[in-house]
Amino acid sequence: MSSMATLFTVNSPELAPQLASRFKGHVVALTAVADLLARLYSDRLSGADNYERDLYLVVYCEPKRSAQDASPPASSTLDTLSAAELAHLLEKQFPCFNLSVVTPERAVPAIAELDNYRAKYTQRLTRVTTWMYAKRHDPCSVNMYSMISHLTQVRHSNTEKPRRSYARLISSSLDLRKLIQLPQGKSDDHYWKLLTTWDFCALSLSTCELIWCSYLILKKLAIDADYVISDNDLFLLLLTLETSYHQGNKFHNFRHAVDVMQATWQLCCKLQLHFPKDASVLLVCVAAIGHDLGHPGTNNALMCEENSPVAQLYQKASVLENFHTELFLDLLQDHWPQLLEDRRNVISDTILATDMALHSQYIDQMDEAPSQQPTFLSLIIKAADISNVTRPLEISAKWAVLITCEFNECAALVRELKEGSAEYDAYNTEYDQPLPESVDSILEKFPSIPKGQLIFINAFAEGLFAGLGDYFEELKFLHHNVQANKKFWEGKL
Numbered sequence: 001m002s003s004m005a006t007l008f009t010v011n012s013p014e015l016a017p018q019l020a021s022r023f024k025g026h027v028v029a030l031t032a033v034a035d036l037l038a039r040l041y042s043d044r045l046s047g048a049d050n051y052e053r054d055l056y057l058v059v060y061c062e063p064k065r066s067a068q069d070a071s072p073p074a075s076s077t078l079d080t081l082s083a084a085e086l087a088h089l090l091e092k093q094f095p096c097f098n099l100s101v102v103t104p105e106r107a108v109p110a111i112a113e114l115d116n117y118r119a120k121y122t123q124r125l126t127r128v129t130t131w132m133y134a135k136r137h138d139p140c141s142v143n144m145y146s147m148i149s150h151l152t153q154v155r156h157s158n159t160e161k162p163r164r165s166y167a168r169l170i171s172s173s174l175d176l177r178k179l180i181q182l183p184q185g186k187s188d189d190h191y192w193k194l195l196t197t198w199d200f201c202a203l204s205l206s207t208c209e210l211i212w213c214s215y216l217i218l219k220k221l222a223i224d225a226d227y228v229i230s231d232n233d234l235f236l237l238l239l240t241l242e243t244s245y246h247q248g249n250k251f252h253n254f255r256h257a258v259d260v261m262q263a264t265w266q267l268c269c270k271l272q273l274h275f276p277k278d279a280s281v282l283l284v285c286v287a288a289i290g291h292d293l294g295h296p297g298t299n300n301a302l303m304c305e306e307n308s309p310v311a312q313l314y315q316k317a318s319v320l321e322n323f324h325t326e327l328f329l330d331l332l333q334d335h336w337p338q339l340l341e342d343r344r345n346v347i348s349d350t351i352l353a354t355d356m357a358l359h360s361q362y363i364d365q366m367d368e369a370p371s372q373q374p375t376f377l378s379l380i381i382k383a384a385d386i387s388n389v390t391r392p393l394e395i396s397a398k399w400a401v402l403i404t405c406e407f408n409e410c411a412a413l414v415r416e417l418k419e420g421s422a423e424y425d426a427y428n429t430e431y432d433q434p435l436p437e438s439v440d441s442i443l444e445k446f447p448s449i450p451k452g453q454l455i456f457i458n459a460f461a462e463g464l465f466a467g468l469g470d471y472f473e474e475l476k477f478l479h480h481n482v483q484a485n486k487k488f489w490e491g492k493l
């Protein structure tokens with residue numbers, strides 16, 4: 001078996017000779033925790049490594065503490081963290097990473113333990129299966145991502161008294177703006193021009209640009225609503241969001257989250273007159289960027305099928321939406337608690353509204369008396385979540401490719417679970433496939449797309465956008481756009 005991708009050493013620990021030789025060429029020696037954090041963020045942002053496709057180890061030399069400090073208080077600087085605190089910090093800030101922290105004397109047994117589990121993470125289909133179905137009490141002392149471990153960590157945070165958050169510590173130690181590398185010569189004006197139209201295409205932006213666009217929108221909305229957050233804290237929130245989405249998912253990833261936030265914001269802008277001047281727009285935009293947090297790239301049916309521990313916890317109802325909500329409320333508690341002070345239900349209600357199993361309920365309610373109707377905000381986020389079918393055709397077709405690839409992967413996963421068919425190799429090319437540029441080349445490569453799009457538009461999208469157009473003149477364009485795209489797909493059947 002080949003060695004793990006990278007072994008980090010922090011604070012100059014002495015490495016056992018067998019580790020040094022095994023990781024030859026793959027040891028990254030760092031002098032401080034701040035350097036480790038900067039390295040993880042920049043690898044993730046540049047795509048050099050997403051830290052999800054293998055198991056990674058940090059060998060950490062704890063700073064010396066005096067004898068009286070047998071049980072020291074929680075650290076107040078990054079330089080004095082214990083190994084347990086560093087492990088906790090990494091779990092909170094990089095929840096989707098497979099990153100374990102050990103002291104030098106634990107390194108050799110930890111590698112042996114990680115080797116036992118590596119096969120679960122090195123191929124896409126087995127990795128996703130492990131995320132979804134790993135049991136809560138798998139006995140292991142290293143850190144490997146699963147949905148249940150993510151949720152358990154979040155629930156544990158909520159019972160801690162006092163609650164431990166590392167956000168302050170990090171934002172006071174690192175200048176996060178420096179990590180966000182934008183292409184030369186692109187000004188804020190350039191990004192605002194992209195953001196203020198319905199032609200916004202999150203698919204043509206780098207991860208850094210997606211963070212920058214999100215920063216611009218949220219900063220503006222925070223100022224408008226009088227909710228204070230410093231730039232560095234906002235960057236940290238956005239970086240933590242990015243590392244809480246699985247980068248390898250074809251559709252349900254940070255890019256989709258930013259796309260939905262931009263759509264949500266644009267719809268709110270168009271409906272300006274209907275909103276009182278309060279924090280509603282900020283709250284629903286924040287909900288939009290967190291609405292799929294930790295998404296495994298599958299669906300509720302698959303979550304329930306094998307009775308994943310997460311599905312059990314939510315009694316098989318809106319499993320993923322409940323999961324996203326719970327993780328996101330915890331993340332906001334650490335990074336922007338003011339948002340949760342008196343209207344946290346806006347965030348949870350709107351995220352829960354994105355469950356497509358409830359779609360017809362929402363559509364039916366739109367015709368009821370006003371007191372029975374779903375809130376504007378729930379309708380807006382629902383519309384934004386499936387707004388890719390209302391984008392200009394060239395953009396809409398690209399989203400269609402991605403959701404189709406994700407559906408295909410789910411189908412392969414089902415075959416694997418039911419028939420034991422081993423199709424792993426076909427699904428390991430997460431990053432390797434650039435999206436076809438033109439609609440013609442998309443049709444050539446994915447001939448099933450017109451049919452798939454028509455099924456989705458007819459079953460879900462058209463009704464919602466027609467209904468919204470009936471309510472709000474300003475949103476009629478959504479219905480027109482989806483009709484135009486539908487007509488195109490019909491012509492290609």
Ligand SMILES: Nc1ncnc2c1ncn2[C@@H]1O[C@@H]2COP(=O)(O)O[C@H]2[C@H]1O
Nearest residue numbers: 354356385386388389399400403453456
């Ligand atoms: N372009 C599309 N084609 C087919 N299905 C889609 C498309 N866009 C969104 N969806 C589906 O709509 C769902 C909305 O909720 P989810 O994000 O859970 O999963 C999404 C997909 O299953």
